[in-house]
Amino acid sequence: MTKRSLLLFCLLSVNFLFGQSLNLDNNLTGILSNSQNSTVSLQYSGINKFEYKKSTLEVGTVYSMRFNPKLSENEFSNRTNISRSIKSVDVFINHQYNYSYIRKINSDNWLGIGAGVKKNFDWGRVSLSYATIYQNVDYFTNPTKNVLRHSLRFKMRYSHKLFLFNTEYFYQPTFTNYKDVIVFGTTKVSFLPQKQFSFIISDILNYNSMSNVKLIHNLTIGFGYKFSKDFKKN
Numbered sequence: 001m002t003k004r005s006l007l008l009f010c011l012l013s014v015n016f017l018f019g020q021s022l023n024l025d026n027n028l029t030g031i032l033s034n035s036q037n038s039t040v041s042l043q044y045s046g047i048n049k050f051e052y053k054k055s056t057l058e059v060g061t062v063y064s065m066r067f068n069p070k071l072s073e074n075e076f077s078n079r080t081n082i083s084r085s086i087k088s089v090d091v092f093i094n095h096q097y098n099y100s101y102i103r104k105i106n107s108d109n110w111l112g113i114g115a116g117v118k119k120n121f122d123w124g125r126v127s128l129s130y131a132t133i134y135q136n137v138d139y140f141t142n143p144t145k146n147v148l149r150h151s152l153r154f155k156m157r158y159s160h161k162l163f164l165f166n167t168e169y170f171y172q173p174t175f176t177n178y179k180d181v182i183v184f185g186t187t188k189v190s191f192l193p194q195k196q197f198s199f200i201i202s203d204i205l206n207y208n209s210m211s212n213v214k215l216i217h218n219l220t221i222g223f224g225y226k227f228s229k230d231f232k233k234n
Helices: 003-018
Strands: 021-033 039-052 055-067 071-086 089-100 105-121 124-139 145-159 163-173 181-191 197-208 215-230
Touching: 021 197, 039 197, 039 215, 055 215, 089 124, 105 145
Parallel strands: none
Antiparallel strands: 021 039, 021 215, 039 055, 055 071, 071 089, 089 105, 105 124, 124 145, 145 163, 163 181, 181 197, 197 215
């Protein structure tokens, strides 16, 4: 276990022991294509939250692989977000780690601080946030890159008795060059969301304007698992 993994495990354990609620939402999806060469895509995504009073620890993970028949994509992203609600505003700090086989990125570390607002409706929730991010990219062969980025996030959740629609998109240009932009988005439709297990359609888009591989886009289908536990005392 790495130091980073050990630290994350400790944070999760402490928050679990003293937290008020636990929400796990994890999905495994994939697709098989036989148009010319057989292509298999596998994808895991999860958003797991631990809440204590007005503070939240959220861990979001996306991991995708593609074979045709050799490994052609091996992409990993993990974002840890610690937030605090102050009236209608959430303030937060976060760290994100990325690895990309197809873009030849050995490690891509982000450290950000920001704030956001959210609005609840009868049908769901909409939120907007802004963060300033320091990015350090270590490539396989190219020189290390250090930049500051803006990060604008739009997130929406629409709930219906037959399905649940979730989407989250980030727009992230650098401070000095707005042509150097990253757009990352996830969209998920869960059918029969009141069940612990549900059928999932998942779409993940990853665009980087300065990369040789500008767009990585995967649409997959599969199954999701949800677990929720409230530890509040009555």
